[in-house]
Amino acid sequence: MLEVRDLEVAFGPVAPLSGVSFSLEKGETLGIVGESGSGKSLTAMSVMGLLPLSGGRITAGSIMFDGQDLTNLPEPAYRKLRGGRLGLITQNPMTSLDPLQKIGPQVDAVARLHLGMNASEARARTVEILGTLRIPEPGTICNRYPHQMSGGMKQRIVIAMALAADPDVLVADEPTTALDVTVQAQIIRLLDDLVKERDLSLVLITHDMSVVAQTCDKVVVMYAGRAIEHGPVEAIFDAPQHPYTQALIGCIPKGLSDDEHLTGIPGTVPNVLNYPKGCPFHPRCTQAKEICATDVPAFVQHGNGQAACHFPGAPQ
Amino acid sequence: MTNLLEVRNLSKQFKSPGGPFRKARAMHAVNDVSFDLPKGRVVGVVGESGCGKSTLARLILRLIEPTDGTLRFDGEDLRAKSPAQMRKLRANMQMVFQDPYSAIDPRYTISRAVMEPFVVQDRKPASKPEEEVAALLRMVGLDPGLASSFPHQISGGQKQRVGIARALALRPQLLVLDEPTASLDVSVQAQIISLLEQLRDDLGLTYLFISHDLSLVRYFCDEILVMYLGRVVEALPDTDLPARHPYTATLMDSTFAPDPKLRRIITPLEGEVPSPFDLPPGCAFADRCPRAAAICRTETPVLSSDGGHAVACHNPI
Amino acid sequence: MSSMTGIAARWMAGYRGTPVSRAFGSWLGKIAGGFLVLLVLTAIFAPWITPFDYAAQDLTNGNAPPGWPHLLGTDQFGRDVLSRVIYGARTSLSVSATAIAISITAGMTLGAAAGYFGGFFERAVMTVVDLTWSFPDILIALIFVAIIGPGLTSTTFAIAIAYLAQFTRLTRAQIVRLKRETFIEATINLGAKPHHILLKHLLPNAIAPVIVVGMLAIGDGIVLEATLGFFGLGAQPPTPSWGAMMSSGTAQLFLSPWVIIFPGVVVAVTVIAVNLFGDELIRALDIRDRIRGS
Numbered sequence: 067m068l069e070v071r072d073l074e075v076a077f078g079p080v081a082p083l084s085g086v087s088f089s090l091e092k093g094e095t096l097g098i099v100g101e102s103g104s105g106k107s108l109t110a111m112s113v114m115g116l117l118p119l120s121g122g123r124i125t126a127g128s129i130m131f132d133g134q135d136l137t138n139l140p141e142p143a144y145r146k147l148r149g150g151r152l153g154l155i156t157q158n159p160m161t162s163l164d165p166l167q168k169i170g171p172q173v174d175a176v177a178r179l180h181l182g183m184n185a186s187e188a189r190a191r192t193v194e195i196l197g198t199l200r201i202p203e204p205g206t207i208c209n210r211y212p213h214q215m216s217g218g219m220k221q222r223i224v225i226a227m228a229l230a231a232d233p234d235v236l237v238a239d240e241p242t243t244a245l246d247v248t249v250q251a252q253i254i255r256l257l258d259d260l261v262k263e264r265d266l267s268l269v270l271i272t273h274d275m276s277v278v279a280q281t282c283d284k285v286v287v288m289y290a291g292r293a294i295e296h297g298p299v300e301a302i303f304d305a306p307q308h309p310y311t312q313a314l315i316g317c318i319p320k321g322l323s324d325d326e327h328l329t330g331i332p333g334t335v336p337n338v339l340n341y342p343k344g345c346p347f348h349p350r351c352t353q354a355k356e357i358c359a360t361d362v363p364a365f366v367q368h369g370n371g372q373a374a375c376h377f378p379g380a381p382q
Numbered sequence: 383m384t385n386l387l388e389v390r391n392l393s394k395q396f397k398s399p400g401g402p403f404r405k406a407r408a409m410h411a412v413n414d415v416s417f418d419l420p421k422g423r424v425v426g427v428v429g430e431s432g433c434g435k436s437t438l439a440r441l442i443l444r445l446i447e448p449t450d451g452t453l454r455f456d457g458e459d460l461r462a463k464s465p466a467q468m469r470k471l472r473a474n475m476q477m478v479f480q481d482p483y484s485a486i487d488p489r490y491t492i493s494r495a496v497m498e499p500f501v502v503q504d505r506k507p508a509s510k511p512e513e514e515v516a517a518l519l520r521m522v523g524l525d526p527g528l529a530s531s532f533p534h535q536i537s538g539g540q541k542q543r544v545g546i547a548r549a550l551a552l553r554p555q556l557l558v559l560d561e562p563t564a565s566l567d568v569s570v571q572a573q574i575i576s577l578l579e580q581l582r583d584d585l586g587l588t589y590l591f592i593s594h595d596l597s598l599v600r601y602f603c604d605e606i607l608v609m610y611l612g613r614v615v616e617a618l619p620d621t622d623l624p625a626r627h628p629y630t631a632t633l634m635d636s637t638f639a640p641d642p643k644l645r646r647i648i649t650p651l652e653g654e655v656p657s658p659f660d661l662p663p664g665c666a667f668a669d670r671c672p673r674a675a676a677i678c679r680t681e682t683p684v685l686s687s688d689g690g691h692a693v694a695c696h697n698p699i
Numbered sequence: 700m701s702s703m704t705g706i707a708a709r710w711m712a713g714y715r716g717t718p719v720s721r722a723f724g725s726w727l728g729k730i731a732g733g734f735l736v737l738l739v740l741t742a743i744f745a746p747w748i749t750p751f752d753y754a755a756q757d758l759t760n761g762n763a764p765p766g767w768p769h770l771l772g773t774d775q776f777g778r779d780v781l782s783r784v785i786y787g788a789r790t791s792l793s794v795s796a797t798a799i800a801i802s803i804t805a806g807m808t809l810g811a812a813a814g815y816f817g818g819f820f821e822r823a824v825m826t827v828v829d830l831t832w833s834f835p836d837i838l839i840a841l842i843f844v845a846i847i848g849p850g851l852t853s854t855t856f857a858i859a860i861a862y863l864a865q866f867t868r869l870t871r872a873q874i875v876r877l878k879r880e881t882f883i884e885a886t887i888n889l890g891a892k893p894h895h896i897l898l899k900h901l902l903p904n905a906i907a908p909v910i911v912v913g914m915l916a917i918g919d920g921i922v923l924e925a926t927l928g929f930f931g932l933g934a935q936p937p938t939p940s941w942g943a944m945m946s947s948g949t950a951q952l953f954l955s956p957w958v959i960i961f962p963g964v965v966v967a968v969t970v971i972a973v974n975l976f977g978d979e980l981i982r983a984l985d986i987r988d989r990i991r992g993s
């Protein structure tokens with residue numbers, strides 16, 4: 067459905083993203099996980115064709131969507147796709163709705179624009195979608211303004227807008243980060259159900275390994291603008307090959323025993339302006355050897371997954 | 383075990399005065415909270431946004447004046463202290479803040495920020511200032527070479543370490559940690575938690591740890607207080623105990639394990655935390671509670687203890 | 700992501716060096732800043748660079764057109780226009796700068812106290828200050844002229860009062876915003892007294908936007924000084940002032956237009972330069988939001 071190959075993005079002389087590859091089948095959930103500045107949101111923006119908005123451009127690689135390369139797609143064609151077959155759920159539901167417009171017209175607009183529906187057809191569709199998202203009294207909600215609703219409800223509206231044009235691929239950029247835990251659980255459950263019921267492909271961008279473990283089929287782990295490991299979710303959690311993936315999983319309390327001890331990863335996430343040479347993780351890696359500081363590691367196959375490490379699988 | 387801090391019936395009401403275009407409203411940010419913090423223990427306060435956990439932290443330190451209740455710190459009645467006495471006492475009770483990015487004056491160098499506690503308390507450090515700065519920075523795992531940097535030149539994790547060094551400069555007994563890792567990356571969060579564990583052992587500190595993250599609280603704390611809309615709904619003397627309050631159970635169920643083998647079908651609780659303004663009578667959780675009965679909507683349950691494990695529920699699990 | 704693209708954008712925008720050097724970075728900043736530096740130097744070294752005594756009359760050579768030796772011509776009394784424009788810079792700049800300095804000092808004190816203590820005190824101060832804003836500048840000047848007579852002292856005080864409200868409001872807004880920052884709460888929690896909070900944290904952080912707005916106000920002050928001079932309420936003869944020169948030039952507007960044109964052009968160019976450079980400075984300090992917020 068969606069296949070990204072060796073994607074590279076540049077903002078002027080700065081290259082915050084390089085060598086990102088992944089693929090996604092119908093009905094699959096792919097998690098892109100990483101810390102701040104890892105390039106995970108930038109990957110989402112590249113797929114959605116939103117890079118030119120902030121002055122970035124794709125300098126290498128391809129984004130194949132249903133057999134079509136999106137990297138050279140002209141903006142008018144992209145506009146048809148975006149919000150249509152490619153849905154986006156943004157991080158902050160508080161700012162992704164127009165505060166001056168009622169909910170109904172905002173959601174209607176998507177179906178009218180992408181499916182060519184008239185006003186009454188679009189409204190009927192909006193009410194139906196709001197209903198499937200378990201929003202009580204969808205008809206009344208249409209006449210409300212965003213400020214009259216809670217954060218979780220607003221996030222559902224954003225999801226409704228992403229679904230209105232019947233997308234094939236849904237890109238969700240940290241959809242639950244701004245929400246409380248009990249509301250996060252509601253939204254995660256909702257996304258899970260949608261993928262199953264509609265045979266959607268979901269790209270879930272998050273910093274939270276627990277959310278990935280709960281929802282995803284496949285995982286791409288990103289660090290400093292590079293994909294450093296990808297594979298099926300069980301493989302990534304059971305036998306992580308890249309030292310960063312191992313360490314990242316070790317940073318989350320499991321609550322299994324009292325002897326558990328968190329250590330964290332020494333050092334800090336590198337800044338875009340001075341990504342390390344060689345393997346981007348080598349300054350923080352306990353296994354780093356000379357070669358790690360000079361050569362960018364290639365992907366090494368391991369089971370169904372791949373890790374970009376010179377010494378994959380070495381215990382930390 | 384002596385109690386470093388005793389909180390009794392602490393309440394805070396925020397009133398927004400009425401005007402020509404709005405009616406007067408009252409909000410019980412913190413409502414009748416009582417607990418003990420024994421010396422050397424780590425007590426965690428967990429809850430969702432708006433539950434009053436951050437207000438509770440500020441009430442305890444008298445950064446916000448309580449409406450009601452008593453506070454005893456090391457045997458002394460805090461609320462009876464004059465502003466001048468309170469300023470002196472603050473050296474013993476410090477706080478680490480959620481947002482390390484704005485917790486240091488952007489115009490201060492790291493060394494000036496770390497030495498500020500001595501300046502405001504009019505104390506001389508034990509050693510020469512530069513040596514004291516280096517010692518404090520080393521204590522929190524920072525390179526003393528950073529002393530002359532400005533906050534914008536260091537990372538979020540480093541800033542939070544500076545915040546901890548500042549809080550510990552005067553060797554307080556109590557450290558209130560208000561979501562100290564919430565705005566940090568996961569890998570840095572684990573570093574800070576591990577630093578705080580080590581400092582507690584080295585300096586014999588007592589912590590009050592405020593967080594929204596139940597797995598983190600279970601990992602880090604000895605005891606847990608669960609708050610919902612200004613009240614403590616459950617007090618767990620041990621982190622391994624099963625939940626008795628339906629809200630605590632929901633919180634635990636909403637927390638995922640970082641392991642795909644433990645994946646489960648979530649049955650999320652419907653609805654969200656209601657507005658804290660002008661609460662109806664009865665249990666604040668009743669509208670969302672799967673176990674709610676008629677009495678839950680009329681009578682507010684009191685926190686009653688059963689061998690240390692206290693729960694405020696008419697129909698506990 | 701947003702933070703990262705932000706960093707990249709700043710990096711590309713050349714976000715390096717001190718704010719003043721960044722303000723000089725653009726060609727607009729270079730031209731405007733260069734002109735202002737030249738103007739200040741001219742005002743300081745006026746006695747050494749003026750070709751003639753600004754007050755020396757030569758009635759036989761009145762209303763001489765621009766040429767040699769009077770590069771910008773002479774006025775009706777035969778005084779050298781160039782020398783008077785140069786000395787006029789002294790008057791305009793010093794009156795405006797002094798007035799704004801007084802205004803900033805008073806405004807910051809009032810605004811900081813109002814913002815820090817709040818409550819009834821804040822409301823009282825802000826009401827009085829806002830009241831001064833509701834009077835037209837000229838009216839304020841007339842009050843001072845009525846009390847202490849026409850002259851530069853009245854002009855200075857009139858300008859100072861006219862801009863007091865702006866600085867008070869701006870400072871108060873900064874203080875109110877800063878009071879909510881975590882580092883203030885953290886410092887209170889260390890046991891700091893109010894004067895420590897105010898003098899060591901709040902004021903130093905509030906000062907940058909106030910200085911920039913002050914610099915922009917100097918431009919407006921020059922216009923106000925010229926206006927008052929034009930009406931004969933400002934500098935009294937023989938003290939040269941751009942406004943007074945234009946006023947005296949109106950009588951011979953068609954006979955010798957250079958007497959009114961040159962001071963007029965200098966006022967216009969100076970004010971444009973001050974505003975352009977001020978804008979560059981605001982950009983360089985990245986404080987546009989903070990100034991708009993007051």
